[in-house]
Amino acid sequence: MSLGACLGLAGVAGLLGIERRAFLQAMLSRPLVAAPLLGLVLGWPIAMELVILGAGLELFFLVGVDLGAAHADHELIATCGCAASAATLIHSGAPPTASFAVATLLFLPLGKIGILCETASDRFNACCLPRLSDSRPVRSQLMANLFGIWIPFLGAAVAALAASFVSARWLVPLSARLSHRWIVSLDFVWGLFLVIAAAAALRALPRPHALPFLVAAILLSVSMIALREGWL
Amino acid sequence: MRRRRFEPMDGVGALSRGTLARVFWRSLFILASFNPRDMQALGFTFALFPGLRKLYPDPTALETAVRRHLYCRFNCHPYAAAAILGGTLHHEERIARGEEPPERANEFKQALMGPLAAVGDGFFWLSLRPAVGAIGAALALVWSIWAMLAFILFFNFVHLLLRSRYLIIGYHLGDRVLSTLSLTRLPAFRSRLRLLAALGAATAAAYVTATLPVRETGPWGDLVFAWVAFGAAWALLAWGRSSYFVFYALALVTVGAGALFFP
Numbered sequence: 001m002s003l004g005a006c007l008g009l010a011g012v013a014g015l016l017g018i019e020r021r022a023f024l025q026a027m028l029s030r031p032l033v034a035a036p037l038l039g040l041v042l043g044w045p046i047a048m049e050l051v052i053l054g055a056g057l058e059l060f061f062l063v064g065v066d067l068g069a070a071h072a073d074h075e076l077i078a079t080c081g082c083a084a085s086a087a088t089l090i091h092s093g094a095p096p097t098a099s100f101a102v103a104t105l106l107f108l109p110l111g112k113i114g115i116l117c118e119t120a121s122d123r124f125n126a127c128c129l130p131r132l133s134d135s136r137p138v139r140s141q142l143m144a145n146l147f148g149i150w151i152p153f154l155g156a157a158v159a160a161l162a163a164s165f166v167s168a169r170w171l172v173p174l175s176a177r178l179s180h181r182w183i184v185s186l187d188f189v190w191g192l193f194l195v196i197a198a199a200a201a202l203r204a205l206p207r208p209h210a211l212p213f214l215v216a217a218i219l220l221s222v223s224m225i226a227l228r229e230g231w232l
Numbered sequence: 233m234r235r236r237r238f239e240p241m242d243g244v245g246a247l248s249r250g251t252l253a254r255v256f257w258r259s260l261f262i263l264a265s266f267n268p269r270d271m272q273a274l275g276f277t278f279a280l281f282p283g284l285r286k287l288y289p290d291p292t293a294l295e296t297a298v299r300r301h302l303y304c305r306f307n308c309h310p311y312a313a314a315a316i317l318g319g320t321l322h323h324e325e326r327i328a329r330g331e332e333p334p335e336r337a338n339e340f341k342q343a344l345m346g347p348l349a350a351v352g353d354g355f356f357w358l359s360l361r362p363a364v365g366a367i368g369a370a371l372a373l374v375w376s377i378w379a380m381l382a383f384i385l386f387f388n389f390v391h392l393l394l395r396s397r398y399l400i401i402g403y404h405l406g407d408r409v410l411s412t413l414s415l416t417r418l419p420a421f422r423s424r425l426r427l428l429a430a431l432g433a434a435t436a437a438a439y440v441t442a443t444l445p446v447r448e449t450g451p452w453g454d455l456v457f458a459w460v461a462f463g464a465a466w467a468l469l470a471w472g473r474s475s476y477f478v479f480y481a482l483a484l485v486t487v488g489a490g491a492l493f494f495p
Contacts, residue, residue, distance in 0.1 A: 012402070022264035024389050027361065032368050033380055038481060048376055056380075058365050059436055060475060062429070065357040072478055107484060108476065125267035129274060138281075138298040145278040149266035185281040188457070189483045195458050196482065198437035199465040200475040201366055205430045213434035218459065220438035225455055228442075230308030 001168050008041040009087070009164050010157040013080040017156030020076050021121075022149040024215075031057030038083040038160065041092050049085055049096045050083055053103070057082060059197035061111065067216040074114020080156050081107030088167035094175040101186040103173060104193050107163050117155035124151055139219075145220040153193035247283055247403065248324055252318075254282035256399050258319055262310050271307035274398075276317070276341075287328040297324060304338045308345040309352025311395045316344050319409050320401025326406075344410060355418040359442065360426035366432025373439050409435040437462065 016037065020029035027033065035054030039047035056077050064072035082103040089099035125148045130141035144226075202210050202217075259421035262275035275296060301320070308316060323337040368383030375382075402409045461482060466476045486491040 011293070021266070022261065024260045025263065026391065027364075027384065030361075030383075032365060032372060032383055036377060036380055041354045051372050051376045051380060055369040055436070058369040058372075059433065062362050062365055062369075062433070063358070065361075095280045104479075108479070122267050125274075126269050129267065129270060135324070136485065138295050138302075141302070142274070142278045142281055142298070145261060145265045145274045148266070168348060175347060181490060185487050189487050191454075191458065192482055192486055193479060194440040195437070195461045196465045196475065196479050197283050198433055198440055199462050200432040200469060201362075201369075202430065202437060203361070203431065203466060203469045204395075205426055211428060214437075217434040217438040217441075221442040221455060221458075222433070224438065224442035225452070 001091060001164065001192045005042055005091075005165050005222060006161060009038060009084050009185070010161040012038055012041055013084070013151035013160035014157035016076055016080070017154075018149045019150040021118075021152050021155075029076045031061060031075055034076060034079045034141075035060060035083040038080065039087050042087050044066040046087050049090055051085060052096075053083060053100050054079070054196045056083050056100070056104075056197050059194075059201040062201040071115050071118040073111040074155075075111060076156055077114030077117060078108055078111035080160040081110040084091075084160040084163040085167040085171065088164050089175055090121075092168075092172040092175070094172070095183060095188045098175070098178070098183050098186040101193065102175070103163075103167075105189065106166075106171075107159075110159055110163075114155065117151060121148065121155075124148070131202040164219055245404075247286055247321060251282050251286050252321075252399065252403065255279055255317060255321065256314070256396060258282065259310075259395075259399065259416055262313055262369065270303070270305050272313070273304060273306045274292060276306045277301040279317055280324075282325060287321075287324055293328075297327075299390060300334060300338065301341075304341065306341055306345060308349045309356065311356055311391060312348040312352030312398065313345075314395045315348060315398035315402040315409050316341055316378060318345065318399040318404070319406050321403050322406035328352060335491075338387070340407065345408065348413075351413070351418055354422055355425075356391070360387070361423040363425040363428040363432065366429045366436065368432070370432045372434040373443075448487065 013034075016029045016034050018028065028037070032051075032054045032091065035050040036047045039050035056073065061073060061075035061078070064075060066072055084099075085107055086096075086099045089102065090096055104219035128144045128147045130136075130144055133139055202214060258279040263274055265278075266272055280301060281298065282293060284297045288297050303426050306316075308315075319340055320337050323332060323340050326332040327334055327337060329426040352377065364383055364387045371379035371382065398413070400410075401412055407411055428429065432465055441455060442461065462484060465478050468481070473481075
């Protein structure tokens with residue numbers, strides 16, 4: 001993968017990091033949107049593939065929310081890692097579902113590590129606060145508000161860059177040597193991730209609502225298969 | 233002439249639409265400098281500044297007004313904070329005219345930030361976003377990129393409409409903003425949105441279990457695998473395990489089984 005593509009991935013990831021917290025909060029940084037946007041750096045076909053990855057990650061991180069000073073899992077940093085890795089693998093010719101499985105297995109924990117980025121950002125912002133003794137014009141003092149965009153930018157950009165580097169350097173050569181057995185196993189792992197993400201999403205919702213929908217989901221999936229196989 | 237749905241209070245109106253637009257633009261950066269000490273105080277004052285500059289042409293009075301907010305701890309949901317921004321400008325306009333004491337603005341902020349944070353968090357973060365996210369994820373499995381666009385457009389239509397209206401309502405109504413906002417009955421929509429979220433998550437569960445990207449065991453074998461995995465995940469999550477643990481534990485079992493049984 002070219003240096004330009006790597007820098008493009010890092011740049012888009014960084015901007016999404018800013019959008020998540022420091023500016024706008026328009027949900028562009030949600031996995032459902034962020035994954036295809038990162039894929040777009042490598043082309044429209046990869047962006048279309050990464051929509052499925054984004055959908056799975058969106059369900060996995062559905063109900064996490066920052067309340068007050070308490071930080072939830074950093075879904076964007078996890079998405080940047082997974083999407084950058086999957087995009088690099090698919091770009092090199094690896095099968096999409098196996099790429100998604102490898103990317104989520106390796107880079108999903110970035111969601112927990114990303115909390116450190118949030119904590120670092122909080123501490124940095126506390127250091128930049130204007131002091132009572134500050135004699136500069138108030139307009140200059142208030143511009144310190146914008147210093148807070150840097151750590152979210154760097155956190156997401158570094159995650160995307162590191163995942164892309166690791167994938168290009170080690171995972172792409174490895175994927176070329178995978179046997180059929182491993183590819184099938186990884187396909188199952190990706191299917192498993194989607195199932196677990198859906199279970200986690202449904203489970204995270206208020207209990208009285210979940211069970212009727214669970215029963216409906218089972219009936220719907222059986223009906224879908226029966227329709228597909230021509231039994232209905 | 234366009235008829236307003238509410239009557240402005242207390243003769244405010246010194247700030248032009250351009251100034252309010254600049255305040256709205258700056259309010260998008262309200263969380264940029266969030267920190268555990270003052271929370272959003274710096275971001276709030278940064279957003280307020282264009283309005284304060286118009287209300288206090290004297291540099292000394294402006295500095296006093298800015299410092300009044302800069303060192304007052306503030307924390308609220310970023311969208312709902314627009315109502316408090318507007319209401320604070322309402323009070324600052326009356327303070328600038330000498331009709332209210334200077335501490336009135338901070339009293340207003342401190343009184344409203346808790347209730348509006350609860351409303352904002354409960355509606356936007358815990359209801360609207362999961363509902364739109366779950367439905368978007370379910371549709372994305374079928375409609376691909378169009379579902380993503382629908383998710384963004386729908387969420388931001390609601391988000392930007394409410395955020396801008398909160399600022400204007402807060403500026404014109406001041407203390408009456410909370411009673412006016414309560415008329416929108418946002419909490420009443422929460423249960424319906426959570427139902428939608430459950431619908432989206434269940435539809436996604438049905439779709440992924442029915443269309444598992446594996447063709448090794450046939451459609452019914454894949455379905456059994458998917459629902460056994462779903463049941464195992466549900467049980468582990470009910471047992472208190474994190475979703476990360478559930479994924480890695482079941483992935484290990486799957487890969488191990490694959491190594492043993494797949495050709």
